[in-house]
Amino acid sequence: MAESDLTLTLTANLRPAALDGRRGIVRLHPEVLTALGLRPGDPVRLTGRRVTAGIAARADTGASTALLYADDLLLGNLGVRDGAQIAVAPLPVTGARRVTLTGPVEIVAAVSPEMLRLALLGKMVTAGDDVSLLPQDVLPDAAVRSLVAAARRSLANTVGYAWTSALLTVVDADPAGGALVTMDTVVGWEHGAATRGDTDAGAGRSAPGTRAGTPASGPGPVDGSDLTGGPEAAAGADPPSVDELPGLRAQARELTELLDLGFHHREVLDRLGTAVALGVLVTGPAGSGKAALVRAVAAAVRARVEVIWAPELAALTNDVAARRLREAATRVRTGGPAVLLVTDVEALVPAEQPGPLATVFRQVVAETVRAGGAIVATTGRPESVDPALRAPDLLPVQIAVPLPDTALRQEQLTVLTRRTPLAEDVRLDEVAGRTPGFVAADLAALVREAGVRAALRQKSAETPTVAMADFTAALEVVRPTSMAASTLELATVTLEDVGDLVEVKQTLTESVLWPLNYPDTFARLGVKPPRGVLLYGPPGCGKTYLVTALAGTGRANVLSVKGAELLSKWVGESERAVRELFRRAREAAPTLVFLDEVDALAPVRGQATDGGTTDRVVAALLTELDGVEDLRNVVVVGATNRPDLVDPALLRPGRLERLVYVPPPDAAGRVEILQAAARQVPLADDVDLAGVAESLDGFSAADCAALVREAALAAMRESMTAATVTGAHLATARGRVRPSLDPAQVAWLAAYAEQHAPG
Incomplete structure (x- = not known):
């Protein structure tokens, strides 16, 4: 776009769209875009007290032609506040040649230059600006949106949730007056490492369906940093030692023996007339330290490590990617023992529709292994990797990195806090017990967040320490990576907050909490814990609330899904959703999987008219519950109002074997529910x-809670300064809230419960 003399002065309005926050986007009325000769995605020059640049986007319906909608970060770069006057003018599309940044020490240490460049792709940068790591989200192309989702996961795994709020400063940019970050841009840290220019990569291309070079890939590698698996290999940091990797020593020993034999004892193999293939696939949850394991072992056997992040390679053109891959393999095959480490390999050789680059990768692996070189690929999603990659001449050896249990998490916390002054009240065993589903990267984020909390409390202290209260506060904001897509936000309730239902609570404690909290006791007695429970009863009687209270009591991760949410009209998608649900449950163990409205997910087979979708889903669900792969530290709880519609195969022992009736509350139960609600x-x-409570016959638990809520509203209607809720207010509410229980349904469910009672 050519230079333009067009300039309009608009009023800044601090009202960014949900997808714009801290991403350098300004929203303008369509008439303003037309007047300036702009299209959505074009860069604009913005002048306030400072001059900066941004990406123009169309404002929502009802926007004002006099306003410029922006976020706090962009207004800060302009040096103005909400309501200030901003001059807006078109800006030519110019690719930045070089960008140098600085930021918090922990971010600089964990984020490689390659990851940094990918996080900034498609953003306008100006010298002196503050920028965030949040990637561009306004992407119409579905393929690009999936890459941005991968970018978020990678940054969360590497940095923890601090990546969403971290701000970096552009120390220097060429040109300085506002330019677009592309894959040609050399991006680096001040006084640190930088990317190399990729002028031959065909990069600087806009991602499909985007304008102004929005990102074609997500940020860099997940693993590789000390215990946490961050990418400081690219920053030149020393690799960790095997002793610094608690929980991975068995895997390290296996990999060490293999590489040592292949690199230093080939003559023994020759005398035996055999050979060893140094192709290894390392699997495990994201952030669990897979790449850190490889770098530690490589250092132990005196081998170099060449690192390739597969998603970055896949973002390049096929010719450039293939050339880079072959160059890296050539360096590994020459110059002494070396390991080619390929992280997130599923991006290069996906299980579905592998492209030409997958063929090149398999050929390079075969040539390298045949020549005596070592290739180690890592993945957090082994089911997404092309099975052909595990052929005997490619990556025949598979090493699994497990999710850490409580004891291993305590060891990892000990390593992570070895240079942190801890207060006397800190109990790492308690912190480990409160972090189910956390991998090493999550624990590192937790320690960092606790340190920040401690620093805020003790800014002037000469000998600051991290207290238990800091860890408790950090636990409120740091969530395990494996639970990022959980659909249930847990309230701070326990079984003690559930009124009535004494027998139900005792049964659930035995069937759900004991298997999650005391797995070694079951092992010691030589029995397998119950696999699942079916809660059934009339609507509104507290089935979902019971599950929430169970999760709060047992400190377990919860994956919640309504039955109908897993069903898809596309063949195979529903079964895939079931497999993905249970894969996440295994990674986040101990986990409570809650299947609400399970009758919609697993109806009696052979009666559906949906082309067999639900029948296949039932089969997938049965396979996950008692299939070949062990469902360790995972308990499934189903809930339904119609237990007769659930497939009987799902209710046999080894599956949802305990049927728990949640009855409507009696008078005494209604008193407890009213007391809890009030x-x-x-x-x-x-x-x-x-x-x-005596007068509430036919009221469910939800009706009782609604009665208290309506009484409070009645008090507010009477006076907004009301201090108490009186009996008159309750009487008024009683006239408004009607019982929701159907006597016929309650009678049928009671008969069903009597028929299926144990004994």
Whole structure:
């Protein structure tokens, strides 16, 4: 786009769209875009107290032609506040040749220049600006959106959740007056490493379906940093020792023996008339230290490591990617013992529709292994890797990195805090017990967050320490990577907060909490714990609330899904969703998998008219529950109002073997529910909850809670300064809230429960 003299002055409005926050995007009315000769995705020059640049986008319906909609970061770069006057003008599309940044020490240490460049792709940068690591999200192309999702996962695994709020400063940019970051841009840290220019890569291309060079890939490698698996290999950091990798020593020993034999004892193999293939596939959850394991072992056997991040390679043109791959393999085959480490290999050789680059990769692996070189590929999603890659002449050896249990998490926390001054009240065993599903990268993020909390408390202290309260506060914001897509936000409730249902709570404690909290006791007694439970009862009687309370009591991760959400009209997609659900459950163990409305997910087979979709889903569900792959430290809880519609095969022992009836509350139960619902409600002295409960025949637990809520609203209608809820307010609410229980349904469920009662 040519230089333009067009300039409009608009009023800044701090109201960014949800996908724009801290991404350098400004929203303009369509008429303003037309007046400036702009299209969505074009760069613009913005002038306030400072001059900066951004990407123009179309504002929502109803926007004002006089306003420029931006976020706090962009207004900060302009040096203005909400309501200030901003001059807006078109800006030519110029690719940045070089960008140098600085930022928090922990971000600089964990984020490689390659990852940094990918996080900045498609953003306009100006010398002196602050920028975030949040990648561009306004991407119409589905393939590009999936790459951005991968970018988020990679940064979360490497840096922890601090990546979403971290700000970096552009120390220097060429040109300095606002340019677009592309794959040609040399990006680096101040006084640190930088990327090399990729002018031969065909990069600087815009991603498909985007303008102005929005990102074609996500940020860099997941593993490789000390215990946490971050990418400091690219930054020149020393590799960790095997002793610094608790929980991976058995895997390290196996890999060490293989590489040592192949690199230093070939003569023994020759005398035996055999050979060793140094092709290895390392699998394990993202952030668990797979690349750190490889680098530690390579250092132990005195071998160099050449690192390739597969998603970055896959983002290049096929010719350039193939050339880079062959160059890296050539360096590995010459100049002494060396290992080619390919992280996130599923991006190069996907299980579905592998492209030409997959063929080149398999050929390079075969040539390198045949020549005596070593190739180690890592993946967090082994089911997404082309099975052909595990052929005897490619990557025949597979090493699995497990999710750490409580004892291993305590060891990892000990390593991560070895240079951290801890207060006397810190108990790492308790922290380890409160972090189910956390991998090494998550624990590193937790320690960093606790350190930040401690620093904020003790800015002037000469000998600051990290206290247990800092870890507790950090646990509120740091979530395990494996739970990033969980659909259930846990409330701070436990079984003690559930009114009534004494027998139900005891049964659930035995069937759900004991297997999650005391797996060694079951092992010691030589029995397998119950695999699952089916909760059934009338609507509104607290089945979902019970599951939430179970999760709060047992400190377990919860994966929640409604039955219908897993069903898809596309053949194979529903079964894939079931497999993915249970894969995530295994990675995040101990996990409680909650299948709400399970009758929609697993109806009686042979009766559906959906072309067999639900029949295949039932088969997939049965396979996951008691298939060949062990479902360790995972308990499944189903909930339904119609237990007769659930396939009987799902209810036999070894599956959802315990059927637990959640009855409607009786008078005494209604009193407890009313008391629990009114715990935070100031009641007047004339309120008699026991008397109210007697009159609530046919009310479910949800109805009782609604009654208390309606009484509080009645008090507010009477006076917004009301201090208490009186008996009159409850009487008013009683006239508004009606019982929802169907007597016929309750009677049928009670008969079903009596028929299926144990004994």
